[in-house]
Amino acid sequence: MTEKLIFHLDMDQFFAAVELLHQPHLRGQPVIVGGNPYGRGIVTTASYEARRFGVRSGMASSEAFRLCPQAVFVRPDHSKYCEISRQIFQLLREFTDRVEPVSVDEAYLDVSDSVWREPSVEALAMKIKQRIRDQEGLTATIGAGPNRQVAKVASGMNKPDGFTYIPASRVAEVYRDMAVGDLCGVGPSTEKILETLGVRTIGQLAAFPADILRRRLGKWGDELVRMAQGQGREEVQTLDERPQEKSMGHESTFSEDISDPLLLLGRLHLLSERVSRRLRTAGLAGYVVAVKIRYKGFETVLHGRKLQSCIQHETDLYPVAERLFHESYREGRPVRLVGVHVSALIPTSHLIQQELFVIERDATDLSTACDGIKDRFGESAIGFASGVFFSASRHRPNSRRTVFYNPFRFNPLKPL
Numbered sequence: 396m397t398e399k400l401i402f403h404l405d406m407d408q409f410f411a412a413v414e415l416l417h418q419p420h421l422r423g424q425p426v427i428v429g430g431n432p433y434g435r436g437i438v439t440t441a442s443y444e445a446r447r448f449g450v451r452s453g454m455a456s457s458e459a460f461r462l463c464p465q466a467v468f469v470r471p472d473h474s475k476y477c478e479i480s481r482q483i484f485q486l487l488r489e490f491t492d493r494v495e496p497v498s499v500d501e502a503y504l505d506v507s508d509s510v511w512r513e514p515s516v517e518a519l520a521m522k523i524k525q526r527i528r529d530q531e532g533l534t535a536t537i538g539a540g541p542n543r544q545v546a547k548v549a550s551g552m553n554k555p556d557g558f559t560y561i562p563a564s565r566v567a568e569v570y571r572d573m574a575v576g577d578l579c580g581v582g583p584s585t586e587k588i589l590e591t592l593g594v595r596t597i598g599q600l601a602a603f604p605a606d607i608l609r610r611r612l613g614k615w616g617d618e619l620v621r622m623a624q625g626q627g628r629e630e631v632q633t634l635d636e637r638p639q640e641k642s643m644g645h646e647s648t649f650s651e652d653i654s655d656p657l658l659l660l661g662r663l664h665l666l667s668e669r670v671s672r673r674l675r676t677a678g679l680a681g682y683v684v685a686v687k688i689r690y691k692g693f694e695t696v697l698h699g700r701k702l703q704s705c706i707q708h709e710t711d712l713y714p715v716a717e718r719l720f721h722e723s724y725r726e727g728r729p730v731r732l733v734g735v736h737v738s739a740l741i742p743t744s745h746l747i748q749q750e751l752f753v754i755e756r757d758a759t760d761l762s763t764a765c766d767g768i769k770d771r772f773g774e775s776a777i778g779f780a781s782g783v784f785f786s787a788s789r790h791r792p793n794s795r796r797t798v799f800y801n802p803f804r805f806n807p808l809k810p811l
């Protein structure tokens with residue numbers, strides 16, 4: 396079998412680079428894309444100039460401000476980044492149909508069948524980088540290797556605007572003195588454990604007895620040794636092969652037409668919960684929310700809105716659905732069906748997990764706990780009081796706002 400050639404492409408300082416396209420006068424300055432430095436915001440990314448001051452992704456914006464008070468803070472505009480990301484992935488498909496996006500600014504490419512048309516591996520990588528620069532005005536770093544893991548290590552070696560190729564025959568030599576932390580997936584806790592075993596370099600890890608490592612780290616130990624020896628996954632899955640939904644929604648038809656807004660909202664609450672749960676299960680979040688109302692006589696209204704941030708939780712989805720409902724419902728008219736839909740879906744890669752986790756820690760914990768209860772005891776075991784009231788009886792809830800827990804304050808309609 397001939398050796399595969401896999402590229403790992405990672406855009407440089409992606410959010411910051413996109414912002415610099417729009418505000419070129421900020422070039423050369425420390426730029427931090429993130430939330431309010433005086434509030435609870437976090438840093439999504441920092442320009443290389445800001446990184447020199449120790450500013451890192453995931454850090455509190457207040458901490459970043461302390462480290463680099465002269466930095467220019469820019470609020471993230473996720474829909475802008477997603478659009479550019481889509482364009483880049485599209486462009487990559489000109490070079491091979493085997494492109495697997497793994498986050499908003501990262502993709503694996505299987506170029507085994509296209510590289511032979513070029514004078515060299517490097518020539519192909521340069522062509523791709525140039526194409527991105529011409530079309531988007533952005534720089535990318537490419538790592539190449541016989542599998543994904545080696546390609547990923549290679550792309551981390553020469554950033555920004557770099558290219559590194561580690562052929563299978565050179566892996567052992569290149570890896571020998573590299574720190575174990577350079578391997579994909581080796582974080583500080585694994586690093587610490589390895590250090591207690593006297594393992595600091597990838598070379599040492601590759602030669603370490605697998606059974607000792609397995610006793611400390613279980614299957615992950617075996618995996619680590621394989622990675623250190625330069626083995627890894629070769630297959631690159633296209634988006635078509637990774638089944639992905641374009642939108643998610645739930646609708647509900649009433650047995651009798653309803654014109655009481657409180658009851659209609661109760662059902663929207665229940666639907667919002669179901670949609671959020673599906674989004675979480677699929678690891679997706681969406682930018683567009685729409686509410687569907689079908690009146691008696693089948694006249695149907697679909698009213699939607701694009702949000703500033705991705706949403707995944709009912710605590711964010713329901714307030715939007717509620718607002719859309721109030722904007723579109725014609726008071727007093729009997730309704731046969733209501734629905735809640737979320738579209739413009741993207742995988743909750745680290746881009747938004749970061750955001751979701753920090754901004755919505757309460758919502759995340761709560762949703763996870765509720766998901767667990769539903770997994771064990773069924774869909775109706777727990778939920779928003781308004782939805783449950785609705786499904787349990789035709790009584791009106793005492794208050795429209797009654798819920799089992801406080802809805803989170805974050806309003807995705809407002810910019811961060």
Ligand code: TTP
Pocket residue numbers: 405406407408409410411438439440441452453499500501554555745746747749750
């Ligand atoms: P990365 O590729 O990890 O970072 P980067 O592109 O900003 O910088 P580098 O040149 O080192 O590749 O992530 C891509 C984008 O994802 C980044 O621009 C912002 C976003 N992101 C977050 O929102 N939170 C995070 O914790 C990280 C790591 C990234």
Ligand code: MG
Pocket residue numbers: 405406407408409500
């Ligand atoms: Mg990047």
